[in-house]
Amino acid sequence: MTKKILPGAIPWLFLLLAAGLQWLTGNFPADCFSFPANGVLLALWLVLVWQGFHRHRAHPLVRYFCSAQGATHSLCMMGALVVIMGFTSQETAPSEERFTLGIHHLPDTWMFAYASLHLLTVLTFGFLQGWAHRKDNRWRFALVHGGLCLTLYAMFWGSADNRTLMAIAYKGHSSHEAVTAGKKTVYPDYEFQLSQMRVTTYPNGTPQSIEASLVIDDRPVSLRVGKPYPVKWDEDVYLHSYDRARGNNSTYAVLQLVRQPWKQLMLLGMTGMLAGGLLLFVQGAERRRS
Template identity: 35%
Template sequence: MNLQTNLLFILLLLLSVVAQCIFGNFPFAFFAFPLDVLLALIWMGGMGYVYKEKRSSRFVRLWLSPQCTYWTLGWLLTGCLVIGLFPQLSAQEIAGKSGIFVRLGCYHFTSSWIFVVGLFGLLTHLGMITLRRAFLPGRNRWRFVLNHAGLWLALFAGFIGSAEEQTLRMPVFRTSPSNEAFTEQGTRVYLPKSLQLITFTVEHYPNGSPRHYFADISIDGKPAHLEVNHPYAASWAEDYYLTSYDVQSSQPQYCVVQIVREPLKFLMWLGIVMMLCGSCLLFLAGPDRQKALSSEVDASC
């Protein structure tokens, strides 16, 4: 079983590298709603079916094996290491670079085939072990299920939500309202609402460099206050961030607002709440008494 697991993940790794080199980054936009929801339902239904009906098959045992845990966690940790070592750039910035690391998607690794395939493997493995524990009897199974299902849901929302997530940058002017924004690829997008800068304040250090800045803007006539690292929540899935401003003028005539749309953000939060509930049950219930008793018997023998 260990050899088969190793061969499977080596094959997946090689295929993901080849796909990355040939096709470039993973086409999240292609899997936008409703295709992402349909594929997600097929994926979850498939995991439930194969575990319930084909539990003793070699395929299911492979995805439940400890070797699968080592591979999926190692793949994810390696991906996080790549993200930490390489600056994550926009599509326009990457266009001016070349080399093997660009071909492998290291400068925008979360959207590379290598990272996506690794995360898909981790989610499949995590879903299978969660199903296995959910079908086993025992009072303490729910804390395991809540912890692992919550982690699965948080990762799943980030994975599937990437197809719907959108980041826009918009110059907001003092002189007139505007609804023209730009994607990370530089494509012009027209919003259904207009933004206009009302006031802008910059606080400086004694040496004259900017220390803090904030802006009051109008969103279709509705006032909104923006500060650095303090986004304005326009809706449950849309946040506005203040990212830059007109540094050439003593009285800035415009600021740059970043608009981030994350439709599955609250699904991710639900997963985090489930993990917190599972951790509370773990603390309140204590260790599994049956396992502790078995350990004591083994020790006495």
């Protein structure tokens, strides 16, 4: 009954190794993995998982990733990192610091990258195994795990392709200058100009509605909080702020330009999870066959 499996300490040793890398080299170099590098790596990784599952099932590493122990380790590892994040303040600006563990920007660290890859590998092996062998609640399992897989693929492999810029649209003249979170100036390939701000307030001064009329590349656009404008298939423009002291007479609007090419995959994954969640509610608690 005792089949060979990877010793339980090894994944945690890798986490320590990731912490060492963080200490020595600083943050995980996510920028090096932007498209097409991330696409190629994802394809390679999927082929490896597929081959491992179908041709090397007895290998201790594959057995580990297919096991309950692998899933438990993965949840515990990710849980431990997220708990640290929960108790510490996280900085939004990127940090290039070395010789620290990156506690205040954990999502950018080697430890987080390793824990995410571990979780993704366990999830993918688990999905393949469940799909091949499950008899009870097969669709529920596939939707929840497959949906989570797709969502995390898009979050993890697609993170290098995401870009968030801040830009100011002025009244009277158009501009196409924006800055990154690291204060680097970049020039998007479209122009924007503010035509009019419209702000209504409650009697106590709290804004009730905020709307900015803009011209983006000669097209009239109306932006509101929570109603972004899709300037391209992978990029949306958000109304972020305005001159609050001047209200309707504001001469500028602060825009947030968000490029997220993997967003549709993420949405697809979340839809799968929603459907799986619905089945979870309908079918109830799991009963294992002995």
